[in-house]
Amino acid sequence: MDLDLFVSALRLAAPLLFAALGGVLSERSGVVNIALEGKLLAGAFAAAVVTHATGNPILGILGAAAGGALVGLLHATFCVLFRGEQIVVGVALNLLVLGVTQFAMRVLYGSSANTPTFPTRGFDVALVAAALVAVPVIHLLLARTRFGLRLHATGEHPEAVESLGVDPIRTRFAAVVLAGAVAGLGGAFLALSASQFVKNMSAGRGYLALAAVIFGKWRPLGAAAACLFFGIAEAVQIRLQGQGVPTQFVQMIPWILTMVALAGFVGRSRPPKALGVPYTGEK
Amino acid sequence: MTLRSLGAAVLAPAASVAAALLFGALLILAIGESPLVVAEVCAKGVFGTAEGLATILFSATGLMCTGLSVAFAYRAGLFNIGAEGQVLVGAFVATLVALALPAAPALVLVPLCVVAAAIGGAFWGAIPGFLRARLGVHEVINTIMLNFLASALTGYLVVHVLREPGEMIPQTPAIPLAAHLPRLGEWTPLPAQSPANAALLVALAAALALAWILARTPFGFRVRALGLGERAARTAGLPVGATIVGAMAVAGAVAGLAGANEVLGFRYRFLDNFTGGIGFLGIAVALLGRARPGGVVIAALLFGALNAASLEIDLFTDVPREIGFVVQAAILLFVVAGDHVLRRRLAAGREG
Numbered sequence: 299m300d301l302d303l304f305v306s307a308l309r310l311a312a313p314l315l316f317a318a319l320g321g322v323l324s325e326r327s328g329v330v331n332i333a334l335e336g337k338l339l340a341g342a343f344a345a346a347v348v349t350h351a352t353g354n355p356i357l358g359i360l361g362a363a364a365g366g367a368l369v370g371l372l373h374a375t376f377c378v379l380f381r382g383e384q385i386v387v388g389v390a391l392n393l394l395v396l397g398v399t400q401f402a403m404r405v406l407y408g409s410s411a412n413t414p415t416f417p418t419r420g421f422d423v424a425l426v427a428a429a430l431v432a433v434p435v436i437h438l439l440l441a442r443t444r445f446g447l448r449l450h451a452t453g454e455h456p457e458a459v460e461s462l463g464v465d466p467i468r469t470r471f472a473a474v475v476l477a478g479a480v481a482g483l484g485g486a487f488l489a490l491s492a493s494q495f496v497k498n499m500s501a502g503r504g505y506l507a508l509a510a511v512i513f514g515k516w517r518p519l520g521a522a523a524a525c526l527f528f529g530i531a532e533a534v535q536i537r538l539q540g541q542g543v544p545t546q547f548v549q550m551i552p553w554i555l556t557m558v559a560l561a562g563f564v565g566r567s568r569p570p571k572a573l574g575v576p577y578t579g580e581k
Numbered sequence: 582m583t584l585r586s587l588g589a590a591v592l593a594p595a596a597s598v599a600a601a602l603l604f605g606a607l608l609i610l611a612i613g614e615s616p617l618v619v620a621e622v623c624a625k626g627v628f629g630t631a632e633g634l635a636t637i638l639f640s641a642t643g644l645m646c647t648g649l650s651v652a653f654a655y656r657a658g659l660f661n662i663g664a665e666g667q668v669l670v671g672a673f674v675a676t677l678v679a680l681a682l683p684a685a686p687a688l689v690l691v692p693l694c695v696v697a698a699a700i701g702g703a704f705w706g707a708i709p710g711f712l713r714a715r716l717g718v719h720e721v722i723n724t725i726m727l728n729f730l731a732s733a734l735t736g737y738l739v740v741h742v743l744r745e746p747g748e749m750i751p752q753t754p755a756i757p758l759a760a761h762l763p764r765l766g767e768w769t770p771l772p773a774q775s776p777a778n779a780a781l782l783v784a785l786a787a788a789l790a791l792a793w794i795l796a797r798t799p800f801g802f803r804v805r806a807l808g809l810g811e812r813a814a815r816t817a818g819l820p821v822g823a824t825i826v827g828a829m830a831v832a833g834a835v836a837g838l839a840g841a842n843e844v845l846g847f848r849y850r851f852l853d854n855f856t857g858g859i860g861f862l863g864i865a866v867a868l869l870g871r872a873r874p875g876g877v878v879i880a881a882l883l884f885g886a887l888n889a890a891s892l893e894i895d896l897f898t899d900v901p902r903e904i905g906f907v908v909q910a911a912i913l914l915f916v917v918a919g920d921h922v923l924r925r926r927l928a929a930g931r932e933g
Contacts (some may be wrong), residue, residue, distance in 0.1 A: 544740070546736050
């Protein structure tokens with residue numbers, strides 16, 4: 299593989315990496331994260347608005363984390379506190395962010411298609427590096443820290459966690475908000491690498507990241523490997539464009555692989571035990 | 582109907598809609614416009630005219646199909662996030678049949694194409710049903726994956742195999758006239774150029790059929806039993822696997838009818854990726870309608886009215902038309918929150 303292709307693959311993988319790491323955090327704590335798509339999109343929008351307004355991409359990146367965390371906060375409120383159906387809440391948030399970003403774009407810039415462009419000053423490259431660093435960081439966070447172990451246990455057996463004096467609801471809440479912030483950074487990459495925000499610019503990458511979480515068996519390193527693989531596949535597809543290979547066939551690879559992985563043909567992909575089950579407390 | 586079940590069936594959804602409209606009004610206030618002016622514009626343009634009514638009916642037709650699809654699966658305890666893909670596959674198969682039989686008379690071709698749309702959707706819906714029944718894989722992820730697969734697959738076929746010659750837009754050639762579903766304007770006072778078409782009657786018939794299946798047939802009984810609890814259904818000796826596949830196939834078939842609405846009733850051809858989120862909005866319609874066919878019909882009309890209102894808002898006010906979409910998403914979120922409040926009230930009622 300030549301260097302150009304490798305760089306292109308890394309850039310395509312970067313937003314997936316952030317979103318998938320967010321997905322691992324949230325799903326490992328027991329909360330299904332269909333809302334990754336909305337978190338990416340909110341992060342991208344916040345990055346664009348802040349960078350455009352201040353001219354400072356660093357503030358834009360912080361804004362993206364805040365934007366993602368805000369969606370995470372809504373997600374946690376409805377899923378963890380209100381014990382809402384997690385899949386429905388995720389879908390609702392994705393729709394809400396899609397609508398609100400277009401609404402806000404029209405109010406702020408007079409167009410619902412895209413924002414004005416802004417200088418990126420190379421910070422998109424910094425975000426690619428940050429995505430690669432985030433993988434071992436989240437891995438260690440889950441495997442080695444007290445918060446990570448509690449989070450992990452909450453996703454498997456919240457009752458047991460509570461009997462040990464740890465609040466599963468608080469743990470999940472924190473995990474989902476943190477997941478939003480991390481996924482938001484993926485959105486920052488999307489906006490900075492395009493030097494603007496474009497309507498629905500996440501374009502299904504949140505769902506692709508969710509597929510990577512499952513394909514990577516809910517582990518940060520596994521999910522990261524899946525993201526890199528998806529990135530390489532897309533880079534190869536872009537390279538092959540105009541050479542007679544229909545792009546749609548390469549696009550299908552991640553979706554088919556994920557279904558195959560879930561069906562158990564490449565080693566069973568087992569979700570956390572309490573995934574999707576709202577915690578109602580010891581009764 | 583007891584007071585409490587009336588609350589669950591009518592008051593909670595109505596409160597969710599009211600809260601979402603209030604949220605929309607606050608957004609309009611926040612950007613310095615008047616919600617009252619917007620409401621007046623919508624009331625005049627949407628409910629006051631035949632054009633407005635026709636827009637509601639056309640918009641509601643597709644949402645009714647996807648809403649019924651999600652609702653039926655939901656009654657079996659299954660989440661059909663895949664209506665989007667089922668619509669695409671249904672629309673594509675209907676287009677194929679119409680293009681393959683250019684000489685067939687309308688009396689044969691129209692029903693054949695409608696059935697083809699249903700079969701295409703049913704096939705696409707049965708896949709995650711089968712994977713769930715045979716291998717125990719949760720249907721949510723598979724339905725999402727199948728949405729993207731449907732989009733890529735139909736995209737490939739439209740761009741590379743069936744593209745209209747000399748056309749830049751990725752779309753198939755037009756289907757024969759004999760495959761067109763008649764526009765409602767042809768035999769009602771609705772405007773003749775309005776896209777509202779006979780697919781609305783198909784959707785309403787589907788709602789009646791699903792209500793009948795659920796209430797009166799052994800299959801419907803098994804679907805409801807499964808929805809109340811898979812383990813209990815299994816213990817009672819019900820064929821759980823077959824019911825799952827069947828419920829997902831029926832859900833897919835109804836979603837496929839939304840494809841018939843687009844292809845046979847409106848565009849008269851398959852346009853690459855035309856769905857525009859109709860499958861996801863169907864989730865909102867299904868839950869707002871409490872997963873009951875009658876409720877779904879009402880919810881779809883309401884969402885259709887919001888879509889029609891968006892057009893009026895775009896034309897006659899300075900408020901972005903996306904406000905309608907935002908309110909629809911907010912409705913879904915508030916339905917979830919409303920369930921929480923209802924559960925707490927019920928729990929408090931039991932204790933007190």
